[in-house]
Amino acid sequence: MTQGKGGRYHHGDLRAALIDTAIELIAEQGVRSFSLAEASRRLGVSVSAPYAHFVDRDELLAAVAVQAYELFYAELVPQLSQFQTPADRLAAVARAYVRFAGVHRPLFEMLFEAGLDKSRHPELEAAEKPIDNAFLSCVRALPDPGETTSEDLARAIEATAHGYTMLLLDGSFGQPHEAVELAAERAARASLALVESRHLLSRPSVG
Amino acid sequence: MTQGKGGRYHHGDLRAALIDTAIELIAEQGVRSFSLAEASRRLGVSVSAPYAHFVDRDELLAAVAVQAYELFYAELVPQLSQFQTPADRLAAVARAYVRFAGVHRPLFEMLFEAGLDKSRHPELEAAEKPIDNAFLSCVRALPDPGETTSEDLARAIEATAHGYTMLLLDGSFGQPHEAVELAAERAARASLALVESRHLLSRPSVG
DNA sequence: GTCTATACCCGGATAGAC
DNA sequence: GTCTATCCGGGTATAGAC
Numbered sequence: 024m025t026q027g028k029g030g031r032y033h034h035g036d037l038r039a040a041l042i043d044t045a046i047e048l049i050a051e052q053g054v055r056s057f058s059l060a061e062a063s064r065r066l067g068v069s070v071s072a073p074y075a076h077f078v079d080r081d082e083l084l085a086a087v088a089v090q091a092y093e094l095f096y097a098e099l100v101p102q103l104s105q106f107q108t109p110a111d112r113l114a115a116v117a118r119a120y121v122r123f124a125g126v127h128r129p130l131f132e133m134l135f136e137a138g139l140d141k142s143r144h145p146e147l148e149a150a151e152k153p154i155d156n157a158f159l160s161c162v163r164a165l166p167d168p169g170e171t172t173s174e175d176l177a178r179a180i181e182a183t184a185h186g187y188t189m190l191l192l193d194g195s196f197g198q199p200h201e202a203v204e205l206a207a208e209r210a211a212r213a214s215l216a217l218v219e220s221r222h223l224l225s226r227p228s229v230g
Numbered sequence: 231m232t233q234g235k236g237g238r239y240h241h242g243d244l245r246a247a248l249i250d251t252a253i254e255l256i257a258e259q260g261v262r263s264f265s266l267a268e269a270s271r272r273l274g275v276s277v278s279a280p281y282a283h284f285v286d287r288d289e290l291l292a293a294v295a296v297q298a299y300e301l302f303y304a305e306l307v308p309q310l311s312q313f314q315t316p317a318d319r320l321a322a323v324a325r326a327y328v329r330f331a332g333v334h335r336p337l338f339e340m341l342f343e344a345g346l347d348k349s350r351h352p353e354l355e356a357a358e359k360p361i362d363n364a365f366l367s368c369v370r371a372l373p374d375p376g377e378t379t380s381e382d383l384a385r386a387i388e389a390t391a392h393g394y395t396m397l398l399l400d401g402s403f404g405q406p407h408e409a410v411e412l413a414a415e416r417a418a419r420a421s422l423a424l425v426e427s428r429h430l431l432s433r434p435s436v437g
Numbered sequence: 438g439t440c441t442a443t444a445c446c447c448g449g450a451t452a453g454a455c
Numbered sequence: 456g457t458c459t460a461t462c463c464g465g466g467t468a469t470a471g472a473c
Contacts, residue, residue: 037456037457053345055262055345058447058448058449059448059449059450060447060448060449061448068457068458069457069458069459070448070449070450071450071451071452071457071458071459071460072456072457072458074449074450074451075456075457076456079449079450080448080449135396135400136343138260138262141401175416178397178402178416179390179416179420179423181393181397182390182393182394182396182397182416182417182420183386183389183390183393183420184393185392185393185396185397186388186389186390186391186392186393186394186395186396187389187393188393189342189389189392189393189396190385190388190389190392193342194348195385209382209385209386209389209431210389212430212431212432212433213386213389213390213424213431215427215430216386216423216424216426216427216428216430216431217420217423217424217427219423219426219427219430220422220423220424220426220427221423223419223422223423223426224416224419224420224423225419226419244438244439265465265466265467266466266467266468267465267466267467268465268466275439275440276439276440276441277466277467277468278439278440278441278442278468278469278470279438279439279440281467281468281469282438282439283438286467286468287466287467
């Protein structure tokens with residue numbers, strides 16, 4: 024899909040092709056079992072070829088993760104303009120969060136299971152930030168912020184969306200496609216509940 | 231710790247020793263890199279010895295996971311009797327949930343990252359259930375259940391606790407020990423907020 | 438129940454030719 | 456930039472002796 028000539032990548036964009044193939048393989052077998060060797064095999068290049076473009080396996084995985092974050096964010100964005108109130112937008116973003124994980128499961132898993140060292144791959148933090156900001160900007164648009172900081176409420180909602188996502192991926196909502204919608208809907212509702220009782224987020228939890 | 235004689239396990243309880251050693255190794259290096267070979271080395275037995283007690287690597291890991299669930303549950307239980315109201319107990323359980331993950335991080339991670347096939351290891355589901363029940367029994371003790379089912383509210387709180395836990399382990403709350411308490415406290419407060427607005431969990435999230 | 442030995446497969450990574 | 460060839464390490468699992 025990226026080379027010009029025959030079956031070889033002599034003059035093609037092997038770097039991009041490796042990223043695409045890595046996504047394919049991760050989607051098929053998960054990050055755990057991903058290897059440069061297999062990616063090379065699938066592309067019909069030698070096992071040493073990737074090292075001309077990535078210093079090691081982790082650098083390729085980091086590039087994949089960045090792309091995954093971008094896709095993730097791209098699927099959250101449309102929700103922001105589709106609802107009127109900030110609260111509804113928050114619910115929609117939470118719903119989209121869970122949906123993304125359900126639809127692009129291996130991609131989502133790799134973001135959290137690849138075991139990439141973020142200090143060695145600073146691009147990852149940058150790629151992740153827009154997602155945090157999607158929640159945060161909605162929270163900031165709420166009237167009456169109350170005592171709770173925007174960051175805390177945004178984090179509560181993101182945590183909840185993330186938590187539902189994990190339960191979904193773990194099978195707690197069953198296997199079929201309806202499970203995705205079910206979990207997504209629950210996350211959306213919980214988000215509304217957190218918004219409603221956000222004043223409690225900044226108080227001692229027990230008397 | 232389980233054998234009687236010298237450095238060999240000829241007459242010791244190798245099975246139990248393997249589980250203990252696995253926990254050690256997982257605590258040191260995470261599940262990812264755990265191998266039967268290394269566990270054998272550390273115990274001073276041959277690499278083939280474990281196969282007399284476990285059919286394969288996964289069966290040992292499953293046994294470890296069961297033990298991890300038991301410890302997890304054991305740390306939640308004391309919270310149940312320490313607070314008066316059901317809501318406070320829910321907050322306390324959520325707090326303890328996050329704390330467990332913070333204190334026994336590798337153990338917690340293995341429960342969700344080991345990649346164990348639950349259909350092949352039914353013991354896992356059974357070992358997990360008491361934790362779900364800890365949340366559920368508190369919810370059931372709430373006055374005025376409202377329209378939302380107990381299961382839904384319990385799951386919302388567990389999802390939130392789980393989500394905060396993931397953010398904590400991912401470094402979103404910083405590195406030091408205070409991060410654990412911070413995340414745990416946020417989870418506790420969010421639980422109270424969900425209890426307070428639980429009526430919203432059973433309604434459509436957008437009009 | 439544990440040993441030794443072995444067969445097997447896999448991955449990461451490098452050197453040097455083209 | 457890609458190849459071939461190779462080294463090195465690791466893990467899983469089995470066979471057969473004790």
